[in-house]
Amino acid sequence: MSLAALTVHEAAKLLAGGEISSVELTTAALERIEQLDARVKAYVTLTPELALEQARAADAARAGGEGAGQPLLGVPVALKDVLVTEGVRTTCSSRILESYVPVYDGTAVARLRSRGAVFLGKTNCDEFAMGSSTENSGFFPTHNPWDLDTVPGGSSGGSAAAVAADECIYSLGTDTGGSIRQPAALCGVTGIKPTYGRISRFGLVAFASSLDQIGPFTKDAEDAALVLNALCGRDVMDSTSVGRPVPDFAAALTGDLAGVRVGVPSEYFAAGLEPGVEAAVREALKVLERAGAVVDECSLPSTDYALDTYYIIAPAEASANLARFDGVRYGFSKEASDVWGEYNATREAGFGAEVKRRIILGTYVLSAGYYDAYYLKAQKVRTLIKQEFDAAFERFDVLVAPTSPSVAFRIGEKTNDPLAMYLSDVLTIPVNMAGLPGMSIPCGLSDGLPVGLQIIGRAFDEETVLRVGHCYQQQTDFHRQRPAL
Numbered sequence: 429m430s431l432a433a434l435t436v437h438e439a440a441k442l443l444a445g446g447e448i449s450s451v452e453l454t455t456a457a458l459e460r461i462e463q464l465d466a467r468v469k470a471y472v473t474l475t476p477e478l479a480l481e482q483a484r485a486a487d488a489a490r491a492g493g494e495g496a497g498q499p500l501l502g503v504p505v506a507l508k509d510v511l512v513t514e515g516v517r518t519t520c521s522s523r524i525l526e527s528y529v530p531v532y533d534g535t536a537v538a539r540l541r542s543r544g545a546v547f548l549g550k551t552n553c554d555e556f557a558m559g560s561s562t563e564n565s566g567f568f569p570t571h572n573p574w575d576l577d578t579v580p581g582g583s584s585g586g587s588a589a590a591v592a593a594d595e596c597i598y599s600l601g602t603d604t605g606g607s608i609r610q611p612a613a614l615c616g617v618t619g620i621k622p623t624y625g626r627i628s629r630f631g632l633v634a635f636a637s638s639l640d641q642i643g644p645f646t647k648d649a650e651d652a653a654l655v656l657n658a659l660c661g662r663d664v665m666d667s668t669s670v671g672r673p674v675p676d677f678a679a680a681l682t683g684d685l686a687g688v689r690v691g692v693p694s695e696y697f698a699a700g701l702e703p704g705v706e707a708a709v710r711e712a713l714k715v716l717e718r719a720g721a722v723v724d725e726c727s728l729p730s731t732d733y734a735l736d737t738y739y740i741i742a743p744a745e746a747s748a749n750l751a752r753f754d755g756v757r758y759g760f761s762k763e764a765s766d767v768w769g770e771y772n773a774t775r776e777a778g779f780g781a782e783v784k785r786r787i788i789l790g791t792y793v794l795s796a797g798y799y800d801a802y803y804l805k806a807q808k809v810r811t812l813i814k815q816e817f818d819a820a821f822e823r824f825d826v827l828v829a830p831t832s833p834s835v836a837f838r839i840g841e842k843t844n845d846p847l848a849m850y851l852s853d854v855l856t857i858p859v860n861m862a863g864l865p866g867m868s869i870p871c872g873l874s875d876g877l878p879v880g881l882q883i884i885g886r887a888f889d890e891e892t893v894l895r896v897g898h899c900y901q902q903q904t905d906f907h908r909q910r911p912a913l
């Protein structure tokens with residue numbers, strides 16, 4: 429077994445005990461990438477020299493007595509390429525940012541750096557995080573390590589695939605409408621989107637600002653807790669980051685579920701759900717029950733409207749956010765006879781088809797005469813969705829459901845049918861609309877491909893979400909299964 433198969437908590441223990449060095453661990457991850465990434469294609473940019481330099485610095489810091497209580501020190505991580513990194517190209521998997529090298533780190537990246545993380549590189553994603561399969565990357569699709577002919581999910585497909593293939597120890601992704609949880613489900617890894625406001629988005633290239641959240645992909649829930657400990661908390665550079673105290677998430681992992689009330693929203697088991705996915709999720713509910721949880725049905729009737737609402741609000745915000753890519757400020761530029769011609773030529777050549785579709789949709793729903801009918805109405809529906817969740821959380825501590833209605837689909841299967849692709853997130857998007865924390869953990873295989881179990885919590889109650897996920901992982905070993913690559 430490669431050292432790169434270790435979890436963060438396993439690696440931290442071996443590093444602290446002096447049994448391995450960060451240079452050894454990093455070298456193992458780089459070797460794995462070397463062996464596999466030509467087939468998986470999880471990475472857009474690799475930074476082996478930086479990684480080894482950070483690994484040597486981590487080893488030196490440990491030798492100097494540092495490291496106690498620093499589980500991320502010297503542990504290799506992969507970063508979704510929408511997170512800006514000082515001195516390292518950040519493309520958003522878009523041609524328009526192909527040669528953009530930021531001069532600063534985003535806050536999440538800076539927090540990892542200051543805790544001694546080792547940066548392996550930047551991972552592929554759907555262009556500007558718009559998609560559910562990573563096929564919308566402006567460069568190349570990423571392949572699911574469980575079956576290279578299938579997609580890894582998206583938009584954070586490279587980050588999910590890198591963890592599944594042991595091409596890193598953990599990774600960061602972003603989730604605007606499911607882009608951490610859905611790829612985590614399809615790749616058989618653990619992924620958590622924290623509550624909106626938990627993690628600063630400063631230095632995250634914005635897609636839909638009222639929805640975007642950063643979160644980790646890990647090999648288990650314990651690692652997710654450790655990474656959240658490092659990432660969460662107020663940041664003056666992002667006014668939406670919340671000043672609440674950040675608990676020690678690892679302390680929430682009690683290993684039991686005594687008295688935890690689990691709601692099962694019936695709308696999440698509607699038509700379109702693959703039977704193999706439903707079977708695995710129902711089986712998982714029994715495991716939770718045996719561990720002491722009290723499981724009961726509930727209803728979230730507005731679920732159906734979440735997707736429609738999302739495809740008004742998210743494109744509206746995207747159309748505004750992406751206005752900055754005009755060829756003047758970020759390097760990629762096409763010549764024309766006047767400035768408007770230059771903007772047009774740059775955006776025509778630099779953006780892919782899905783990004784253009786979102787900009788057109790978003791501009792339309794914000795335009796005079798349509799704003800009230802679409803955007804304003806969507807915001808009202810969004811409030812209703814949130815109120816329904818609030819009511820459910822009066823009865824339940826968490827809600828549990830499938831993450832994705834299907835297992836990984838074949839590359840190319842949905843590329844000509846945007847609506848079919850959008851439906852991939854029908855069970856994850858409501859959580860973003862309400863700003864809640866949601867996690868996906870592996871709960872079995874269907875046709876040999878991983879199934880994700882989604883655990884949704886109250887706002888700012890990641891602790892219970894993690895506790896449920898961790899307890900499930902104490903009872904099962906689906907999270908330890910690895911694809912045969």
Ligand code: GLN
Pocket residue numbers: 557558559560582583602603604605606607608635742853
């Ligand atoms: N798949 C959804 C979309 O295409 C969600 C993407 C995301 O969460 N970044 O917009």
